[in-house]
Amino acid sequence: MERQAAYLRNALFDQGYLDEQFLQLEDLQDETNPHFVEEVVKLFYTDSVRLIQSIELTLKNTPRDFEKLDKIMHQFKGSSTSIGAKKVKKECTQFQEYCNVGNVEGCIREFQEVKQEHAALKRKLENYFQVFHVVHVACKRSSLSHLHNDYSDAK
Amino acid sequence: MKKGGRKFSALVVDDDQVIRNFEEKLLARFELETKVVKNGEEALKLFREGYTFDVVVMDMEMPVKNGPEWYGGTCRPLVQATRALRAMGVDCMIVGVTSRGDGPEKAELEAAGLNCCWEKPLNDKIVRTILDELAKKSS
Numbered sequence: 001m002e003r004q005a006a007y008l009r010n011a012l013f014d015q016g017y018l019d020e021q022f023l024q025l026e027d028l029q030d031e032t033n034p035h036f037v038e039e040v041v042k043l044f045y046t047d048s049v050r051l052i053q054s055i056e057l058t059l060k061n062t063p064r065d066f067e068k069l070d071k072i073m074h075q076f077k078g079s080s081t082s083i084g085a086k087k088v089k090k091e092c093t094q095f096q097e098y099c100n101v102g103n104v105e106g107c108i109r110e111f112q113e114v115k116q117e118h119a120a121l122k123r124k125l126e127n128y129f130q131v132f133h134v135v136h137v138a139c140k141r142s143s144l145s146h147l148h149n150d151y152s153d154a155k
Numbered sequence: 156m157k158k159g160g161r162k163f164s165a166l167v168v169d170d171d172q173v174i175r176n177f178e179e180k181l182l183a184r185f186e187l188e189t190k191v192v193k194n195g196e197e198a199l200k201l202f203r204e205g206y207t208f209d210v211v212v213m214d215m216e217m218p219v220k221n222g223p224e225w226y227g228g229t230c231r232p233l234v235q236a237t238r239a240l241r242a243m244g245v246d247c248m249i250v251g252v253t254s255r256g257d258g259p260e261k262a263e264l265e266a267a268g269l270n271c272c273w274e275k276p277l278n279d280k281i282v283r284t285i286l287d288e289l290a291k292k293s294s
Contacts, residue, residue, distance in 0.1 A: 021276055021278070024177075024181065024276075024278050024279065025177065027184075027279070028177075028180045028181060028184055033180070036180065039176075040173065040176060040177055043172060043173050043176060044173045047171070047172055047173055075170070075171060078171055078174060078214070078275060079171050079173040079174060081275055081276050082171070082173050082174045082177050082275075082276045083173065083177075
């Protein structure tokens, strides 16, 4: 199981879904914050729903408010950057480029890419965290059982 | 890192909750006592209430919906926030984190009193640089 967790994690980096910012998050995870990474990721996904909905609405209004679209996407990109979501970030940048030149079709198309990458990463991370939980619980149990054995021996 | 026994303190100013959360933890990892606020107005409020910090870390672009003088989407809010802090007599280090890269805004920011700015996101190297500067200042 541990190998599976490591494999899933490394694949996310190798396949370009995550960048070194994710390592920063992992670095902040320890015994006092054992689920820090997952918490940050969950917060990102909860928060980003609002931003995605906002972009959807703004894209529907005519004439298109490119300044507003750029602003919301900028915020979304910032959040994505802070969790190391490399592919999502790339699509956000592309979207902003279409905004800058006022290309409506480009924005609409690119927004689909943003949502796809956003959803794909979510699935992969959920998968990884599930395995990570199992490993984490198994480690805790085994260290607890060692303690129990030591205690029994001491008796 | 400590300054004559007490820890350094930081104020994070960022409108994104994910980033606030992350930056708070990152700075705390380096033993900075950290407070977080959403925008320039809230930062000013803390200083008016008598809070002091060794460093203020501000996001470069932070529109506040309700204040027309803040809304801009560029680094205008940061320029105004920095100017307002300096005008209040706040003389601690103020640093910006940006996602827009180098631009003409940087000169304006420096003129407003920003000490320096870095590319987003905040990371351990940047925090170490900040701490080195703080240590130099206090020695």
